[in-house]
Amino acid sequence: MTEFTFGNVTATRIEESYEPNFAAAEFFAEWSPAIVERHRGWMVSDHYDPASGKLKLSVHSWLVKIGGKRVLIDTCVGNHKPRPHRPMWDRMQTPYLERLAAAGVKPEQVDVVMCTHLHVDHIGWNTRLDNGRWVPTFPNAKYIFGRADYDHYLALDRDPKTGPVNGGSFRDSVLPVVEAGLAQMVTGPGALDEHLTYEPAPGHTPGTIAIHLAASGARATFCGDILHHAVQVHHPEWNSFACLDAAQARQSRRKVLEHCAGAGALLMPCHFGAPFVCHVDTEGGRFRPRF
Ligand SMILES: [Zn+2]
Numbered sequence: 001m002t003e004f005t006f007g008n009v010t011a012t013r014i015e016e017s018y019e020p021n022f023a024a025a026e027f028f029a030e031w032s033p034a035i036v037e038r039h040r041g042w043m044v045s046d047h048y049d050p051a052s053g054k055l056k057l058s059v060h061s062w063l064v065k066i067g068g069k070r071v072l073i074d075t076c077v078g079n080h081k082p083r084p085h086r087p088m089w090d091r092m093q094t095p096y097l098e099r100l101a102a103a104g105v106k107p108e109q110v111d112v113v114m115c116t117h118l119h120v121d122h123i124g125w126n127t128r129l130d131n132g133r134w135v136p137t138f139p140n141a142k143y144i145f146g147r148a149d150y151d152h153y154l155a156l157d158r159d160p161k162t163g164p165v166n167g168g169s170f171r172d173s174v175l176p177v178v179e180a181g182l183a184q185m186v187t188g189p190g191a192l193d194e195h196l197t198y199e200p201a202p203g204h205t206p207g208t209i210a211i212h213l214a215a216s217g218a219r220a221t222f223c224g225d226i227l228h229h230a231v232q233v234h235h236p237e238w239n240s241f242a243c244l245d246a247a248q249a250r251q252s253r254r255k256v257l258e259h260c261a262g263a264g265a266l267l268m269p270c271h272f273g274a275p276f277v278c279h280v281d282t283e284g285g286r287f288r289p290r291f
Helices: 033-043 096-102 147-158 166-173 175-179 246-263
Strands: 003-006 009-023 054-066 069-073 112-114 127-130 133-136 142-146 183-186 196-200 209-215 218-222 266-268 279-283 286-290
Touching: 003 209, 003 218, 009 096, 009 209, 133 175, 142 147, 147 166, 147 183, 166 175, 209 246, 218 246, 246 266, 246 279, 266 279
Parallel strands: 069 112, 112 142, 142 183, 218 266
Antiparallel strands: 003 009, 009 054, 054 069, 127 133, 196 209, 209 218, 279 286
């Protein structure tokens, strides 16, 4: 289990999957054999599988324990969810909740769920299947969603030309939480408590938020999909195929990297391969990951 301690705060990685999944050349338009050669030392095989040409992207949550409070950041794909548009995520059955229990937390003990954005692999465990219905997995939690994402995807979901949106995940993993009265939509920067703050970081989606942790002089930033892969630390201008606003996504990525480099904050993404986090150094005007 990957766990980091910041004073009286711990952040634990809760894995859902970690295997080669997306074809690198389809994920990044700029991908090339020369990139693999240049970065082979750190990239193969924790971050890239040369045999298949696929990126090795983890899908995980971060469980943050602050005093007696338990915060879950991003909730992966989820079990039993029909995702025919992505066969690798279709009707998954993983021991995610058992892994959460191994980290000492039962679903009813989660106090806050924070979704960095509302894509299919960040909201799945928001709900679970119960007698044919999708119900909140964490019944005692408040769920924090970016208002701009909610409004954007609600409009697309209601439009018969574009709905159901995000492979159906908005309907089975967001709306039941809203209907249960557990959702709290946020706009602009804000604070959950003295240790956790969030701020808008649009681009990958309109309502993406970056979440910052500060405790006992240590800092970390949970960046969701502002960066998918560590190669983007070297190439912050690279967007993934899933980034909605190219210029904004680049701007938000650069801002997060500058923050991590300047403040010494540990970058804690949702999809980086092992060791799953990195520090960000600057060298000659460029960024470098330090694992
Ligand atoms: Zn993602």
